[in-house]
Amino acid sequence: MNHYIVFVKKELLEYARTYKLLVMTVVFVIFGITNPLIAKLTPELISSFVPEGMTITIPEPSALDAWAQFFKNSQQVGLIVLVLVFSGVLSSEVAKGTLINLLTKGLSRQAVILAKYSAMALVWSWSVVISALLTWVYTVYLFPVDPLSNLVFSIFCLWLFGGFLLAVLLLGATLVRSNYGSLLVTGAGVLILTVLNVIPQAGKYNPTALVTKSMDLVAGTIGLPPLYASLGITAAATLALIGLAVLVFSKKQL
């Protein structure tokens, strides 16, 4: 337990001083501020390009459009940035040998994996929260109050999916030695999950449902129950992946 706390602190210091935290914060703050702005300005931009005499009816932008931007940005660029920033989090330490020194002092390998996961998850949580808060503030400021449903739940789903990806990334890092190994494993994992969606019945169990159904949730076209299966499976898979990463790393010759 003591090693775990010591190592979480070390990881957070590392993220702060090696700009990982800064990159994540900047990206998600920019998203937070621009999500509502883009939603607000898009119709005006389009109408300024439309030639005179032609009329197209563009629906008045709403808070729903701002949140659509939020989910689109977080799920595409946001998750990619997350995975890229943390791709070398274990492999670079193993390759450089910085970890060996601490392991010979009795640092438990289990603590290393758990602390690394926790610290990454903490940064991810911070990024999601700051981005969502900023989006919320600007949306309230720019748009009339819209009835939005399940917003918090939908953001929670996004957060959980990010946590799941981090677990895949970490397991990848224990399996493959190079920095790119963990990226490759994560990419392959997402690809497989996406392909699995081809099977009609697989969709509702698939973790990807957590990020593909976001706007349906917020618009209120679906309720929470259809996502319960996927939610449970993703949470269980995340825990299993972390457990597996601990096992693999304990047996690894360094």
Place this chain on the structure above:
Amino acid sequence: MSILEIQDLQLRFGDNQVLNGLNMTVPEHAVFGFVGRNGAGKTTTMRIVLGLLKAQGGTVTVCGERVRYGAAKTNRHIGFLPDVPEFYGYMRPLEYLKLCGEIAGLPPQSIRRKSEELLELVGLDAANRRISGFSRGMKQRLGIAQALLNEPRLLICDEPTSALDPIGRKQVLDILSAIRGQTTVVFSTHILSDVERICDRIAVLEQGRLVLSGTLAEIQKQHRRNSFSIRFAEDHEARKFSQLEELNKPGIELSLQDQVLTIVIEGEAAAGRLLIDLLSREKIAPEKFEAIEPTLESLFAEVVQ
């Protein structure tokens, strides 16, 4: 009592028998030079002692406790300096030592006190900046500080001087000399002058076994081959002496070069006296009379052939 005991250690990587029945004992308070060619298995041995690598046979005991692969409880007795120590470049020396101390489970106050002491010992007390800007020598010295943090009974250094410039080497050797008496030091190297300077015991590893071990004086005594060199003042004295009947018999090798005669006498314990007697009988006062000590280098070359 011996701090480190290695018995019949076996390790094979594929077809390559790296360690083949290695036996080695390091007594307490020794400065132990572990010598061998590149690739002789020095680093491998150290990694087994640290529990980082699994041996296929044999036992390793540190302070009376057996070393087990993976869960190396014995590491609490050991401080380790890897050959090229790597630290977190974004930390400052004190921060790094704090991290090490917390992992080793030392109380916070003693971490602080001990860190400052050690940084002073290794001459880094003024270097309060990030480790990424450190030279190799500075990293090596920080490596010694972190290895000594938990006051280990055994300090293991893997080629601590190989990559350093002469000044850096001298600094590291001075530090290792300075801690003599407080802790037992085992260090591997292939730089023999370093060994001669600070070690009191050496062991030479070759083909997975020790081919030479003991205190430096013992080894030199064992391998002294009654060799002498005599420099004469005059050419004719040299010629006359080298033609003496007593010296021209089997078992004695002579070689005369200018006025220097080198004599190797096999198996004769009183060889030196014999030569002096002859000199005095012939009434020759040489300019120089010397018993040739084997150099560590010649011994090393001899045993690793």
